[in-house]
Amino acid sequence: MHRIRKPKLSEVLELKKLVDYAYKMGFILPRTLEELYENVRDFYVYADERGLAGCVSLHIDTDRLAEIRTLVVREDAQRKGIGSLLLNAVIAEARDLEIPQVYVLTRVPEFFEKKGFRRISIEQLPYKIRKDCARCPKFDNCDEIPMILDLPIGEKG
Ligand SMILES: CC(C)(COP(=O)(O)OP(=O)(O)OC[C@H]1O[C@@H](n2cnc3c(N)ncnc32)[C@H](O)[C@@H]1OP(=O)(O)O)[C@@H](O)C(=O)NCCC(=O)NCCS
Numbered sequence: 001m002h003r004i005r006k007p008k009l010s011e012v013l014e015l016k017k018l019v020d021y022a023y024k025m026g027f028i029l030p031r032t033l034e035e036l037y038e039n040v041r042d043f044y045v046y047a048d049e050r051g052l053a054g055c056v057s058l059h060i061d062t063d064r065l066a067e068i069r070t071l072v073v074r075e076d077a078q079r080k081g082i083g084s085l086l087l088n089a090v091i092a093e094a095r096d097l098e099i100p101q102v103y104v105l106t107r108v109p110e111f112f113e114k115k116g117f118r119r120i121s122i123e124q125l126p127y128k129i130r131k132d133c134a135r136c137p138k139f140d141n142c143d144e145i146p147m148i149l150d151l152p153i154g155e156k157g
Contacts, residue, residue: 004089007045007055012036014052015045022072027107031070043070044089046082053077056086058093058102061127066094068104087115091151098153103128105144117147124148 007015016033023030036043042057054073060066068090073083094102103125106112113119122129125146133139 004044004046004085007040007043007052009037009040011045011052012040015040015043015055018052018055018072018074019070021075022070028070028072044086046073046077046086048077050074050076054082054086056090058090060097060099061131064100065125065127066097066099066102067128068102071104083111084115091149095151095153100151100153101148102151103146103148105142105146107144109145109147112147112149115149117149120146120148122146 012033015036016031019028019031019036022028039057039059042059044056044058045052046054052074054071054077056071057069058066059069068087071083071086073086091102103120104112104117105128109117109119122133122142128146133142136142
């Protein structure tokens, strides 16, 4: 059965291939195998008869903020609703944890706008700047668009 679930450790090598594909296409930042193992519990995957068709991760920054990272759908599986299912899974987890806001840095703002995210400036994410951006070689000419979604506690989306 096709469904969203947590990855198994035996799937991390396959997860790496999916992430590498998206990195080589210029869609997302690279992730090393070590990072994937260390953060594997942040991830959800979608598996079909060909293997892993998609992944996403929810990375907690603070008690008030989490980042949605590494959202990838295998090329042949795109535009079938899998990206939406993966996004819904991390949003549901953020709501369960009572995290009031989730953000993403993306090159596909249209996809996230359809899900209710709004564009913000990177200065509105000082924790992210300190943690990652300040060390990024593209800091001065970043081509990713920061977007945020409010998750009011008590309201189900
Ligand atoms: C972006 C991505 C995750 C979307 O996944 P998907 O499974 O193809 O998306 P869905 O089928 O759930 O599409 C949901 C909606 O978004 C739209 N959409 C999907 N991809 C889009 C894109 N690249 N640009 C604009 N809109 C897009 C769909 O048309 C659909 O609209 P609808 O609800 O009006 O029909 C997928 O295209 C992908 O993996 N891209 C490469 C990696 C990437 O850019 N990841 C984002 C990192 S932040």
